[in-house]
Structures are given as structure tokens and as C-alpha cells.
Amino acid sequence: MAANGLSATEKKVAFSLASVFGLRMMGLFMIMPVFALYGQHLTGFSPLWVGIAIGAYGLTQAVLQIPMGILSDKMGRKPVIIAGLVVFAIGSVIAAMSDSIYGVVFGRAVQGMGAIAAAVLALAADLSRDEQRTKVMAIIGMCIGLSFALSLLMGPIVAEHMGLTGLFGLTAVLALVGIAIVYLLVPTPITQAPKGDILAAPAKIKQLLKNPQLVRLDAGIFLLHLILTAVFVALPLDLVDAGLAKEQHWLLYFPAFIGAFILMVPLIIISAKKKSARGMFQVALGLLLAALLLLAAFPLTLWVLALAVLLFFTGFNYLEASLPSLIAKFCPVGEKGTAMGVYSTSQFLGAFCGGLLGGGAYQLLGASGVFLLAAALVVLWLLLTLGMTNPVMLKSYTLAAEVNNTSDAQRLAQQLSELDGVAEAIVVLEEKVAYLKVEEHFDLRQARAVLGFVN
Structure with missing residues (x-):
């Protein structure tokens, strides 16, 4: 692996998971610039229900965001992501088939139930090295921003040529493409990244x-x-x-x-x-x-x-x-x-x-x-x-720490906190990991020397 850059695997992980995230966010965002204009034929249409339809996904996302992340820790990242994308596709189909605004609201709420953000980020963390994780997350973050921009471009074009039914149908197809990417391109992690960083x-x-x-x-x-x-x-x-x-x-x-x-x-x-x-x-x-x-x-x-x-x-x-x-x-x-x-x-x-x-x-x-x-x-x-x-302005590091008991963890945390440039240090026994927040001049070799000594 390249010491100072993303490895081939990390690049593959970053761009494939960014694509999955982006496709799903496009499916959520494309409705925003068009629903008030193209949904006027729906039974029950009113400005209040337009707003509820646009934002309905947010309520189910908010409720399920943390539980789905925790579930991915127990059942595996990829099964939870794929299941979430299936649920998202089902919600899209419900919305596409609805002739009332109430059905669209229900479909949007089901879309939000596929709350995979935490699981996607956790999988990205599992498949990247500590020192490269920030770059992987940055690529995913940029893709989310790009997906919003593209949704403003594609929403009006798709709605004009295919109507709301076609737009929601396209979001279902995007979810299926996301499933294919996860299944075919994203490696299955052997180990999991420290929970404190991601879940x-x-x-x-x-x-x-x-x-x-x-x-x-x-x-x-x-x-x-x-x-x-x-x-x-x-x-x-x-x-x-x-x-x-x-x-x-x-x-x-x-x-x-x-x-x-x-x-x-x-x-x-x-x-x-x-x-x-x-x-x-x-x-x-x-x-x-x-x-x-x-x-x-x-x-x-x-x-x-x-x-x-x-x-x-x-x-x-x-x-x-x-x-x-x-x-x-x-x-x-x-x-x-x-x-x-x-x-x-x-x-x-x-x-x-x-x-x-x-x-x-x-x-x-x-x-x-x-x-x-x-x-x-x-x-x-x-x-x-x-x-x-x-x-x-501090940097964060997450380092492996093979500690065997609480006293070892406390002693190691004390040693790390006394290093020049360390603002905060904690060692978590259950995760066998040391979390550091450090100043710009901090020399990471100091921490590795301490960790090597303890090990």
C-alpha cells in the first residue's frame, strides 16, 4: 500500500461507496425542485401536503439513522446497506404508483426507512487505513454535494419528459444500481474499524x-x-x-x-x-x-x-x-x-x-x-x-492498542497524554484502540513508540 496516498483498494472503496451514497441522495433530492409544479394533478394536493411529501423521508431517516448503524455492527455492513436500498426502491415504487399525494407521502416515508448513511460510512471506515480514512470520507462528502447539484439539473428534465411517475421510477432504478455496486464492487471487510470513530x-x-x-x-x-x-x-x-x-x-x-x-x-x-x-x-x-x-x-x-x-x-x-x-x-x-x-x-x-x-x-x-x-x-x-x-486546530488519530486490562489501558492513556503535542488521549479496552487529538507539531512516531513499548 502507498504510505502517503490511497491504495487501489481504498480508491475503489471510496468511489464505489460515494456512488452508492450519491445515487440514493439524488433519488431523495430530485423531487425537491419539481414536486410543487408536477404534483398538482394528485388527489389531495395542497401546499401543506407538498411540504410534507418533500420532507417525509426526513422523519423516518431521523428515527432510524442511529439504529441502522448499530444494526450494521451486529449483522454486517453490506447486508444492512443492501436491505436499506431495497426498502428505498420499494418506497420509490409506492410513490410512483400513487395517484394521491397521501400515497406519495407514504412512499417518501418508506424511502427514508432505508437509512443507510451510518452503515455506508462505517463500511468505508472498515475498508480504509486510519491515516487515509479522512480522504475516503472527503470523497464521499464531495459526492453528496455533487449529487445535490445533479438533482437540481436532472429533476426538472426527468419530470418534464417522464412525469412524477417516471421520476420516482428512476429513483427505484438508481437504488437497484446502488445494490449492484455494493454487491459487485465493494469488498467485504474482514475487520471493523473502531466504533468510537464511526457509530x-x-x-x-x-x-x-x-x-x-x-x-x-x-x-x-x-x-x-x-x-x-x-x-x-x-x-x-x-x-x-x-x-x-x-x-x-x-x-x-x-x-x-x-x-x-x-x-x-x-x-x-x-x-x-x-x-x-x-x-x-x-x-x-x-x-x-x-x-x-x-x-x-x-x-x-x-x-x-x-x-x-x-x-x-x-x-x-x-x-x-x-x-x-x-x-x-x-x-x-x-x-x-x-x-x-x-x-x-x-x-x-x-x-x-x-x-x-x-x-x-x-x-x-x-x-x-x-x-x-x-x-x-x-x-x-x-x-x-x-x-x-x-x-x-487539532488533528485526530486512531491507533491500535493491544491492552489486556483496565489498568493497562489507564497507564497507556496517561503515557500518551504526556507526549508533546497531545491535547487529549483515551484508550478503550473493549475496542483495543487509542484515540488521540493532537496539535500540528505532534510527531506520530512518539505515540507509535509508546504503543510498541506497551505491546
Whole structure:
């Protein structure tokens, strides 16, 4: 294996699992820009039910996210992933065959029951070395962002040529393609990565909810996806009213999303150079707020709507990319899996609440009411950031530790914590692993020497 880069197997794992994740997320996201426009023939159609249909997957995802990860630890990653994709395909077929909005809601809820995110990330961790795991996860993360951009492109095109039935049918096919990738391309792991890095431990959730920085970030991802889902209840209808035919919406969404990716880069560079995560966070929230106020104030001016969409996705992309990184920096050593489990649950719950709130607000207050409500939530989020601190820039390492009893584990943890550059160290006897958070100048050879001595 290459010491400083991904091995051939790790590249195969990264891109195959990224494809599985991306195909599934496309299936969930493609409905967002089109359902309010193409679902008007469904029995029971109303703005409230549009919002519920768009966000329904979030509720079942939120409920099952952590349990499915734990189940994958007991039954194996690949069986749980394949079963989840089968359930997702079944939900897609239910939605495709429905002639009422209630059937679509049920189908979307079943889609969400195929909650495989934790199992996919755990499998990626099982099949990658400790020092390369971050790169593998980054590839998967980038693919999720790309899948969202492609869903904005493909959703309007597919819906125009195949209708909602064809769109949901395509999502079922994408799930079957994902099953084939898992079965044919992804190796079966022989060992499992340390649980603390990848899977949630329910017993530790209460402890993490007492961490004010983590709670702020969990509230942030909840609000971000609430706002996103609510906006897409109203935005497609505003674009039609502004004169953009529904089959042409991708001509606005896709360039705006790509432009937003480009505009996001300076925010990331400035944040890294100035080590001011909170400052750039607030700038990104300012972009969201400006976009929502423009959407509320100029609902029928196409060029203003296009500018608002660009600003919205610039802020959204930065926040979506930054939040997981901040979770990893703020969470206690050895508890990243639990912290990310709570984070993901908050994200999906936000999507459900956004659909419910957005649909209800549109029905009562119209599109401008939705955007103003979303703007008020951004202001609330800005207030939450006032107590946010900039994280200390630390690296994380997970190392094998062949300890045989509690006293060995405690002694080893003490030795590791005394090394120059170690900010935090914990040794978990049950997992036979040492978790370290270290400063930039830390020399990993020190830790390996200590571990070799103990072994």
C-alpha cells in the first residue's frame, strides 16, 4: 500500500461507496425542485401536503439513522446497506404508483426507512487505513454535494419528459444500481474499524447534548435543512410566476449551484487563514439572510430571483461543508461516531420539519411568508452563533492498542497524554484502540513508540 496516498483498494472503496451514497441522495433530492409544479394533478394536493411529501423521508431517516448503524455492527455492513436500498426502491415504487399525494407521502416515508448513511460510512471506515480514512470520507462528502447539484439539473428534465411517475421510477432504478455496486464492487471487510470513530453509542448521547458547542452545531444543521426544504416548497412556484417555464428551471438552478461552489472557495480559504470559523459562519448566514429577503421582496423579478438563488447556495454550500468538520473538532476524543449520529439525526429531522413548516406557511401566508419565516430562523441562528467559539486546530488519530486490562489501558492513556503535542488521549479496552487529538507539531512516531513499548 502507498504510505502517503490511497491504495487501489481504498480508491475503489471510496468511489464505489460515494456512488452508492450519491445515487440514493439524488433519488431523495430530485423531487425537491419539481414536486410543487408536477404534483398538482394528485388527489389531495395542497401546499401543506407538498411540504410534507418533500420532507417525509426526513422523519423516518431521523428515527432510524442511529439504529441502522448499530444494526450494521451486529449483522454486517453490506447486508444492512443492501436491505436499506431495497426498502428505498420499494418506497420509490409506492410513490410512483400513487395517484394521491397521501400515497406519495407514504412512499417518501418508506424511502427514508432505508437509512443507510451510518452503515455506508462505517463500511468505508472498515475498508480504509486510519491515516487515509479522512480522504475516503472527503470523497464521499464531495459526492453528496455533487449529487445535490445533479438533482437540481436532472429533476426538472426527468419530470418534464417522464412525469412524477417516471421520476420516482428512476429513483427505484438508481437504488437497484446502488445494490449492484455494493454487491459487485465493494469488498467485504474482514475487520471493523473502531466504533468510537464511526457509530453512535446511545449511552453517550445525553453527555454530548450537554456540550454547548455541539448543541449549537446540531441546531445549525437542523435549521439549515429546515430552511432548504421550506424554500423549495415555494421557490419553484415563484420561478413560474416570474416567467421561467418549469421545464427550464434547471437552467437557473444548475449554474447557480456551480457558481455558488466557486464563490464558496474564498470563504473557506479566509476561514482557514484567519482561523475564524465563527466569522465566516456568520458571513455565510448573512448571505442566506440576504437571499431570503430578496426572495420575499422581489418574488416576480427573474434576475433578482437568480441572484437570490446564487447567494442562497453560496451560504448553504459553505455551511453544509463546514458543519461536519466543526463537529469533528469540537467532539470529545473517541466520540465522533456518536456526535455525527446526533448531527445526522438533527439534519434529517430538520428536513421533515422544513417541509411541514414550509407547506403550512405557504398555505397560510404565501411564498413571501415562507421566505420571511425562513429569514427569521436565520436571525435566530445568528444569535446562536454569538456564543460560538473558534475551534482549536487539532488533528485526530486512531491507533491500535493491544491492552489486556483496565489498568493497562489507564497507564497507556496517561503515557500518551504526556507526549508533546497531545491535547487529549483515551484508550478503550473493549475496542483495543487509542484515540488521540493532537496539535500540528505532534510527531506520530512518539505515540507509535509508546504503543510498541506497551505491546
